[in-house]
Amino acid sequence: MVEPTGNEIENETVVEEREELMVSPFANGKPCLRTAHFLKPTLSSIHEPIPDLFPLSPSSLHDSFCPEQWPLKVSFTGWSNPKKAWVFWIDILRPVYQPIWEKAGIFEAIMSSTYSTKRYYNLVIGLAEKWNPGTNTFIFPWGETTISLENVLILGGYSVVGFPVTFSGDSQELREAQDKLVTEHKNIRGDTWRKIFLTEWMDYFIGSGRDIEHEAFLSWWFTRFVFQDSVGFICKSVFPIACLLARGQVVALGPAVLASIYRDLTLLKETIADSTKYKSAEFDDCVSKVTLCSPMKLVQLWAWERFPALQPKPNVIQEFDPRSARWNSVKFVKVENVRMVLDSAGDTFGWRPYAKVVNNRQCLEFYEKEEWVSIDRNLIKELVSFALFLRPSELVGLGPGCIQQYLPHRVTMQFGIDQDVPSHVARSNKSPEIAWNNYLRPINGGKLYIPSRFFGSAVTVRY
Structure with missing residues (x-):
């Protein structure tokens, strides 16, 4: 069982370098001819049609921004804050299993699950209004941005490399561990054909010392904080992933989490648009409803990192704390009109925001200095991750049909890269297998460009 790394060599380049007339999008400076760097693909010809931005229709928005008064009901089932018993279970297992969590790339994600984020409903709704399902980006009057693989890695602690979430394992040891979880599930359930509550699962295993307590712990974490598709119940479909992680194998949770967030932002956007046909929320049958199962709190953390006017006072964090610790239990800044x-x-x-030094924490490898890095099989995981941040791909989530397109070449300034007019990217989503192969296709081109964290990117004149 060999963990996929994504750093094999072939023929596709991620970044191209060329001279262009560049201009700052937010200053009245004059265009300047300089060497610039762009994410591919860009518009290659003036005769190539510019991709449609799918502009917002006024009819899809409410006249005034008062979401609490709209005929709209949103259930954030994937927005999970920790209970004391969960933190206690982590404290029990951490002394023994922290090295395995670190090896599997989930230590920060597990520790982040101990933090509480109070939901600012108006902010989430305001962002969803700007969501463009055609490009999986936010379209603002001043530019285009999105929540990216970078965000789910830095804020969520979810690896962007490793086995796909659809991988069930191929060893006898893994099959035996999965069978034990299924057997214990039956023992808790008894003779009835019912679902098992998360509270039952925790009460049965916590501190029990059973030989699969660790796998049971990871199954609970995965169901509660990562992919909650059955509200309040343990999900047997996560047993294979839990068994993989329990053995220190890295699973690419990042693209799967991001796929679920993209899916839910689209659902929320469509439901907001649907709610405009009702005049009030007085009657329950005249209300648009939606249930969001993804960890949508990451969308709010993404916004807090980037919009100063909406940013609470962050916590002071220690060197080895997860980035999300900055926002643990902070009180959100309430503004009169989030849309404005x-x-x-x-x-x-x-x-x-992640290129800035926070509380004297050292920046990650891909934020430090400008350089061209040789791409070979010895490329460190951080730089492989950075290359995946930059490359258009398909994101495979859990659940039927959860495949979303990832288009970072539309928001290159988020990575310190100059922005040109983005070109169309064909889909590779006929099946989860085809989509996963697209995501983990080889990273090539001989060298990978890393921008300095101090670099101020710009846009081409034609953009």
């Missing part, structure tokens, strides 16, 4: 704040945020938007 978002529409006017172009001059202050934080394009690269």
Whole structure:
């Protein structure tokens, strides 16, 4: 069983370098001819049609921004804050299993599950209004942005490399561990054909010392905090992933989490648009409803990192704390009109918040200095991750049909890269297998460009 790394060599380049007339999008400076760097693919010819941005239709928005008064009911079942018993279970297992969590790339994600994020409903709704399902990006009057693989890695602690979430394992040891979980599931259930509550599962295993307590713990974490498709119940479909992680194998949770967030932002956007046909929320049958199962709190954390006018005072964090610890239990900043704040945020938007030094924490390898890095089989995981941040791909989630397109070449300034007019990217989503092969296709081109964390990216004149 060999973990996929994504750094095999072939013929596709990620970044191209060329001279272009560049201009700052938020200043009145003159165009300047300089060497610039762009994410592929860009518009290659003036005769090539510019991809449609799918502009927002006024009819899809409510006249005034008062989401609490709209005929709209949103259930955030994937927005999970920790219970004391969960933190206690982590404290029991951490002394023994932290090295395995670190090896599997889930230590920060598990520790992040101990943090609480109070939901700012108006902010989430305001962002969803700007969501463009055709490009999986936010379209603001001042520019285009999105929540990216970078965000789910830095804020969520979810690896972007490793086995796909659809991988069930191929060893006898894994099959035996999965069978034990299924057997214990039957023992808890008894003679009835019912679902097992998460509370039952935890009460049965916590501190029990059973030989599969660790796998049971990871199954609970995965169901509660990563992919909650059955509200309040343990999900047997996560047993294979839990058994993989329990053996220190890395699973690419990042693209799967991001796929679920993209899916839910689209569902929320469509439901907001649908709610405009009702005049009030007085009657329950005149209300648009939606249930969101993804960890949507990451969308709010993404916004807090980037919109100063909406940013609470962050916590001071220690060197080895997860980035999300900055926002643990902070009180959100309430503004009168979130829509107006978002529409006017172009001059202050934080394009690269993770490139800044916070509380003297060392920046990651791909934020430090400008350089061209040779791509070979010895490329470190951090730089492989950075290359995956930059490359258009398909994201495979859990559940039927959860395949979403990832288009970072539309939002290159988020990575310290110059922005040109983005070109169309064909889909590779006929099956989860085809989509996964597209995501983990070889990273090539001889060298990978890493921008300095101090670099101020710009846009081409034609953009």
